[in-house]
Structures are given as C-alpha cells and as structure tokens.
Amino acid sequence: MSDRHDETPDLPADLEDAWAEACNGIYRVLKRGRGTVGRRGAGTDLTEAQVATLESVAHQGPLPVGVIARQAGIAQPTVTRMINGLERQGVVRRIPGEHDDRVVLVELTEAGRELWEAKYALLRHWQRDSLLRFPAEQRADVVAVLSRLVEIIEEQIAEK
Secondary structure (H helix, E strand, C coil), X not given: CCCCXXXXXXXXXXXXXXXXXXXXXXXXXXXXXXXXXXXXXXXXCCCHHHHHHHHHHHHHXXXXXXXXXXXHCCCHHHHHHHHHHHHHCCXXXXXXXXXXXXXXXXXXXXXXXXXXXXXXXXHHHHHHHHXXXXXXXXXXXXXXXXXXXXXXXXXXXXXX
C-alpha cells in the first residue's frame, strides 16, 4: 500500500464509514444494473459478465480472450467458457489475429452488434435518467467527482 496519502489529516470515523458504504453501494448497484440491462430489452438475456464482455469488444474491436478477461475482471477460463456460449448463440465469433495466426481474437457478429446496441441503448437511457435526477446546477460537479473517483481507483489498482 502506498503511503503517499498518509500525511492527510485524520478522517472522522463516521465520514470514513459513510464513504465506504457509498463506495460499496455504487459497486453493488452498478453491477446489479448491468445484470438487469442484460436481462431487459430486446434480444437474448445476458449476464453482467456477458454485458461487460460485449462492451469491451463493441468499443475496442476484436480482442484476445486474455484482454477481455483482464478488462472484465474475470478469470480467463471463465471468459473462455462464456465466449463459447456466446459463440453458440451467434453473438460472437473467433477470428485469427491479423499479424499472428496463433492469436485468436473475439469479435461481435452482426447479430451480436445488434444485441449490444439494444442493451447499450437501455444502459445509456438509465445513465442519462440518473444524471437528470440531480439538480441542473449539480450535474457537472457530479460528473467531475465520479470521474475523479474512477481515476483514483485506477491509480490504486496500479500501485505496487
């Protein structure tokens, strides 16, 4: 654990507890929300992990299974099994790597892209609706605070 933040003043216990509860709540509802998006809307039902997988491939193009696993925070054998199921459903397909035939990439099929776009539209609707529930004068601050929280967590994950 890095000690570069140790020089900060003491944090009142009640504030620290409230922050921990809020962070845990955010994680819980975001995870549950993605799972709910996967089950609602048009097309095949998807788990939260499948939604995360399709999101990575939809936004970044064909990816190796290992990259998908890292981005989703899921063990590679689990992702491989999940990809097998999505492939049987016609949502994704495996293709050879562009520069190395030993590398296998996963990409969305046309049906997979349509499925993702339907799920993504619902996700974006929920995201927009949640922001609109804040007063107009607070919205930019909410976005800034959450964006900074993401940066901080990414920094913590990267710390050795």
